[in-house]
Amino acid sequence: MTRSLPAAVLWDMDGTLVDTEPYWMAAETPLVESFGGTWSHEQALGLVGLGLEDSARIFQNAGVRLAVHEIIDHLTDEVMRRLAETGVPFRPGARELLAELKAAGVPTALVTMSMRRMADHVVNLMDFDAFDLVVAGDDVERPKPFPDPYLQACAALGVDPLDTIAIEDSPNGLRSAVASGAVSLGVPLMLPLEGVGAHALWPTLEGRTLDDLIALHRTHRSSENVTAVSAP
Missing domain, CATH: 1.10.150.240 (Putative phosphatase; domain 2)
Incomplete structure (x- = not known):
């Protein structure tokens, strides 16, 4: 059986990709x-x-x-x-998962509220071509927790937010991701994320693979489709 890849994986930066x-x-x-x-x-x-x-x-x-x-x-x-x-203080498992996504041809975007010069600085310090797109804090009218940053990233990549996964570490970031319609994955660092609306919470990305993301997306999109069909 062929794997159905997410249309894109969207990464927060501070606290999610890098421990800054x-x-x-x-x-x-x-x-x-x-x-x-x-x-x-x-x-x-x-x-x-x-x-x-x-x-x-x-x-x-x-x-x-x-x-x-x-x-x-x-x-x-x-x-x-x-x-x-x-150098770049990657969070555990983040670099490895990002590199696997790139090797598999899954589009990736960095969606951060840091300024573009800061985001570009982090990206330029990385030792591989990690992202297809960067959306930074000075690129959007309304920041997180509004959905605009993730919606803007999806529009630029030409993908439906429903077909993407967003990875976040903070409540405000998760609220933005959830509101955009993306399958939202919380990986907490400094703040608890229970009750914010994430589709899943993982304590770490260490040991996680593309197959885990595929399963996450399939599970939650399938369950939502069943709910939509069953609704009166």
Whole structure:
């Protein structure tokens, strides 16, 4: 029996593909403190998966007297500097699964709320041609948790969102993926994902393969089709 491949697999970046959330948090605290404020770990967690413009406004409310674009540029520069020093900190299993997708000819997109220069920086540091498309935070009008980033990626790839899989680590990201219609896979890192609406939650991508993604997509699309046919 031939395998029915997903039309595309769409990846979040920070926290899903690469473990950069600690880099962001390490940049946030000194920024707030430089303006005399305080910044807690709980506040930092509240920004995970949030669009950078929305995050910047939260920093302004915490006392950072900079324009939104200045805050975004400062944090992005700091994270890019850390990446240049350390290389790409892939999450367990992410590189291997992504490489298998590429070898099988499955289209892939990086769908991130980081700025494009940051996303391109990560992609350029990778040691293989990983993505067919990058949709970044400054490419969309409405960020996650709106569905727009994933819908935009699907439109650019010429695929139906229903035929794709989206992989996310944060509640805001998952809400975006679910709202787009993609089969949504949660791989939590810093925040729990129960009750957000994911089709499946995997504790890690380590050891997971393309066959696992095919089974995930087949199971959930088949069950939804049965529900639709059975509905009165």
